[in-house]
Amino acid sequence: MSLELDDLYREVILDHYRTPRGASPLPHPDVREEGFNPLCGDELTLELQVEAGVIRDLSVRSRGCSISVASGSLLAEALRGKPVAEARRLLAGFKAMLAGQAPADGLEMGDLEVLGGVKNFPVRIKCALLPWTTLEQALSRVEPT
Amino acid sequence: MSLELDDLYREVILDHYRTPRGASPLPHPDVREEGFNPLCGDELTLELQVEAGVIRDLSVRSRGCSISVASGSLLAEALRGKPVAEARRLLAGFKAMLAGQAPADGLEMGDLEVLGGVKNFPVRIKCALLPWTTLEQALSRVEPT
């Protein structure tokens, strides 16, 4: 099996796929957003609970491939407890990473970097992006920019 | 100029083109039919006066190319005074000639044979046929088969 494939299917990704984090519904979400990729059928439900500009809790429930599920799980892990502004920075950074661009100065992607290999699989980029574009929709409803 | 072209533009044809026969309107036509070739814009008006199964008089007024004008003129000349049944035989014979088929046994095409060369110019066959298909329409109105 080629090395590149290992770039895509990192052990961390497979682990998040098998046991997604943050996948339980929230009791009192402030916003619920459905994400859908018409090209392949991947779907997810993202819920946010936001207080005073901070994402208190969130949930991502995916029905999709390993990449979209892992991406949702990593998103949930990365953003819990983070200020909305920080979430927006990570969102921009994530998109830049998959477009093969340099991240904004000083931005730390942390665990999200394991999804960097997806950029070499153009048809799978949408899978990795789906939770993030859904988040973008959700944030624009909670707190319009 | 190639020989074949001379096959198309026989002297008789050019003569009929320059001075079409039977081109004056009839005072009391029994039927008037308009012919039109949408591919090229050729038009003609055909009038018949039919008595007791015989074409007493007819008129063909063409606005078109040499081939359609000459064909109309030759038609007028050939059918004046002929029984409708004979006109139908000539019509069938004319179509057969342009399709490169043998005429029905014993059918004499007379002067109409000068138009036989048109069969080597497929895109011009419609020009030669226009007066005849218009005649067909007209006959079907005078005397339905």
Added chain:
Amino acid sequence: MSVSFPLPSFNCRVDCGKDFDAARIRADFPVLARQVHGRPIVYLDNAATTQKPRHTIAALVEYYERHNANVHRGIHTLAEEATDLYEQARRCVAAFVGAHRPEELVFTRNATEGLNLLAYAWGRAHLAAGDEVLISEMEHHSNIVPWQMLAAERGIVVRWAPIDDEGRLDRAAFRRLVSPRTKVVSLIHASNVLGTINPVAELFAEARSASPGVLAVLDATQTVPQMPVRFRELGCDAMVFSGHKMYGPTGIGCLVLTEALAEAMPPFLGGGEMIDRVTQDGSTFARPPHRFEAGTPNIADAVALGATVEYLDLVGMDSVRIHSECLAEYALEQLARIPSLTVYGPRDPRERVALASFYDRDVHPHDLATILDRQGVAVRAGHHCAMPLARRLGVPATARASFGIYNTRDEVDLLVQAIRHAREYLGHVA
């Protein structure tokens, strides 16, 4: 004038135990020489689009290098040649699918345009609020969305004939659904997901006896490349298919119509070629098929589709069908050996075209497709433009291996091996 395309001169040895001289056929398809990720390509995405034999490609080149001109109105030599080639292609393709007359065949861009043409031109002229269009749960989006759009505009009702758990149309339910309100019954001949070949002649007959004036429409996109299809024997008024799925070029498809239907149908697109006379006060229209071919047609691809069916005729559609049944049988057998897979559709290969959609309990179809691709194996993953069917099957997506005349049993083995590799790679028992 007639142009001859170089044609192969082999006799197909059709024998279920052997591979239908696939080596010879493979040599006709240049793309099969390609490598993907360092492996020879195993192209199993034929239901999406097939590869093209060199005869088809050569016909395109010959057309453009020797005969190109606009058709129908030209007096000069090239225009005459182009017109002859175009109308000759119409005759070839019409004969190939069993139309009575060449005039019954309208060239479209693809199957989708053919169905839309019917929904727009016939539908808007003949359907009114409350009229019913009956389709099945296994339709492709192209046989769903045009009717839904008409429903939204005109208040007609789209009814869905359900399928049973084996992926066959539910005959009893179908019979209950047809009634005098049914004005259109539009059915897929073979499902591009299940592989099921529907008994359409019987279904159309049933529909007609319940509703004598019903318009019977057949989406033969998946059957024309896999078996002999005879328009006049299937009991339909109209039939559509796509050139690119039958080894022909992209951009050309066909709508076959009975003369009676064609005459009763107003035009769809307006413009050049389809008119009789145009004045400032209004226009009159040409007779079929030209009435339905507005503007400059896709001349080159029509000509190349003609060359393609000449090629298929030579291979022999009866042989193609045997080959397709054999591959279907072998693929079903081999895939069944992977216990984690659910394979959809009827078990009997005689009821199927040569494709298999499946779902692996452990490996999502997209992951499977990506990992297979790295081994040179091209399969499709997704809803295959049949979302209502995916919902019926209860899965968001499936993986699909679909076979063409150049595929072999060896390639089925490679597929199965690749699936096992993929499972292993992702940490599951192969």
Added chain:
Amino acid sequence: MSVSFPLPSFNCRVDCGKDFDAARIRADFPVLARQVHGRPIVYLDNAATTQKPRHTIAALVEYYERHNANVHRGIHTLAEEATDLYEQARRCVAAFVGAHRPEELVFTRNATEGLNLLAYAWGRAHLAAGDEVLISEMEHHSNIVPWQMLAAERGIVVRWAPIDDEGRLDRAAFRRLVSPRTKVVSLIHASNVLGTINPVAELFAEARSASPGVLAVLDATQTVPQMPVRFRELGCDAMVFSGHKMYGPTGIGCLVLTEALAEAMPPFLGGGEMIDRVTQDGSTFARPPHRFEAGTPNIADAVALGATVEYLDLVGMDSVRIHSECLAEYALEQLARIPSLTVYGPRDPRERVALASFYDRDVHPHDLATILDRQGVAVRAGHHCAMPLARRLGVPATARASFGIYNTRDEVDLLVQAIRHAREYLGHVA
């Protein structure tokens, strides 16, 4: 992935006195090596369809021999390559005609389909009885019949802006015709019969000031192959043209739309590729441009059109325009020397594309075309799909010589010589 097509590497020497290195350009067009009736072909039917450079043909062959697959939904390598090539072609062609973004370009079959798409999708959503569509007396049938069909269905009114005796649009009459009732103004950029280039940016501005919400549509079919055309500088909302008239393949055309218009427009054809989600209860649609591209697109020909505009970019559309003006000027000059000819359209070559329609007092256009063909000269005779214009000119048909980038002044001489021969042959003074 990017595929490179072999491209020529000459510098065009543009100079009105010379022939724009036509010899080099001619070598790129295989069909020009043909003989017709024993004579080298003099192809002067470019307004009907142009010939194709080997770059275009090579792009087709390369696509089918190396990259063919269905687009947009595939995960495997070929599907990814085909999608990239297709979307890359969209970017090339969009840039070539001055669209702001690739998404502004929708691939259609031809110009005719683009105009019908607007009349069906936009027209049926936004026009009501009494609304007016303003077109001109010099429109091609493709910009007449779709609006007439809509008029018959919806009671909108088609208004005709007249032309003057020199074959220019009558500006004063146009101004009188635009009013707040004018909901669409749809104009030909250059007439395929008169050659006249209309001052469309000014005309659209006038229409917009009389009717602020007017939809401005441009039929740029005859200008895109002859001069630089910049969508965003012409003041229109939508623009159509055909690939086959700009040295590209048959079966592919373009509809360019502003983002605002595209967003405001419901879909036209329904099926695969253009949907977002399909359920039994209804469907939602994709964003432009895919919303307007139902079914498998004409992938190969789109890719080849991309290669064609790369070729044209290399030749340079500024040079092409100079060449076209020079040929127009020379042809007008030379044809004027045959006293029996009436040549239509404005005298000034700067107001024209490179074509000339004419009527010989003594020789009917069909006869002329037949006799010219025997000398290898291909011209068109007829109404050129502009019957209302033919009626305005008072002739049932005209003959038309239309020039492309490979035509030369020598060929104009051959044309004139051939017309003189024809006159002589039919017994008239040459």
